[in-house]
């Protein structure tokens with residue numbers, strides 16, 4: 001089971017900038033109120049909580065077909081439709097494309113150079129494409145899907161559509177219409193489940209199965225953390241504690257930046273996934289917490305100086321693991337050089353763990369709050385726990401801020417202006433706005 005250690009958030013350990021036991025105890029009433037909203041599923045978007053009980057047989061069947069038919073598996077999607085799959089791939093099958101098949105490519109950003117490179121590396125005749133979009137209308141995903149559709153049709157002629165899988169809304173949207181019209185294979189993202197809370201739906205599970213990871217293990221992990229965290233008592237619920245501590249550090253200490261530093265290369269995309277979840281869910285109505293992804297030990301030589309002596313506006317969240325699954329001993333060479341020989345006989349994982357702990361202590365000594373989440377092992381079971389832990393914490397924290405943690409109204413305007421520029425019907429006014437804006441913008445240049 002993952003463990004949350006929040007000693008370095010408490011005033012008893014880090015001094016006056018920490019939180020007191022009393023403040024947390026006084027907060028219990030609010031926690032019970034939010035717990036009620038979650039328990040009674042007052043928001044339809046809490047549907048993600050039920051994902052651990054889903055039936056995975058159709059996902060497994062499609063994954064088996066992909067494995068048999070294809071050398072490459074190309075995912076098209078963006079935001080919640082890409083970051084979860086990326087986090088899974090890197091954590092559970094690092095350097096995948098060097099050693100395993102089918103090779104996996106996740107194309108999210110619509111950078112033409114990236115797509116050109118991907119297309120130069122893969123044989124489309126031996127590729128399965130999974131287009132993921134809950135709404136079915138996201139411009140970036142639609143554009144890449146249209147390119148791949150045309151390219152595969154050209155190349156494969158008959159039956160080319162059999163190489164596409166659409167992971168989308170069960171009932172509506174452009175992709176669902178195409179599924180019906182063209183007979184594509186499809187997997188549903190259950191109603192109510194929002195993109196950034198969807199990694200444990202077919203969005204992440206199909207990829208898991210394609211790369212040989214048992215999706216049920218992910219779901220069992222999620223189920224177990226949910227059971228452990230179903231208690232309304234703050235002290236007994238790590239999910240509620242995580243949200244409460246970060247919320248109170250904002251309200252009491254003005255710490256609005258949350259650095260997530262994962263001490264494993266394979267978990268860096270997990271912290272990027274967390275950043276989307278935290279930012280898009282909580283940042284609205286002029287509140288929110290700014291997440292920032294990081295990786296240890298690398299960023300000790302890049303960011304740590306700022307965290308220890310910079311502005312008092314951050315909480316650092318460490319993710320550490322007890323077991324890297326492998327280890328490498330540092331050999332006994334250069335025995336006569338004290339500056340190097342102290343390392344001999346130790347292992348790389350010992351060094352990683354020592355550096356992580358040293359950083360926690362250094363921050364605590366400087367009165368800088370930090371939390372540590374320990375993952376016993378980086379495997380499917382514990383990844384399921386991590387995903388579900390952060391999703392539940394995010395919803396809980398959103399309710400503490402009394403905002404809707406499931407929408408993203410702030411990104412709509414940019415989308416509408418893009419539609420205007422790209423000539424979408426109904427967005428002519430937006431195009432005019434852009435033209436006006438361009439006039440203003442042309443004045444202040446050097």
Ligand code: PA5
Nearest residue numbers: 079080081133134135138195196
């Ligand atoms: O969390 C969200 O809802 C968003 O980040 C979406 O995942 C993102 O905008 C992509 O949306 P869609 O899956 O509808 O293409």
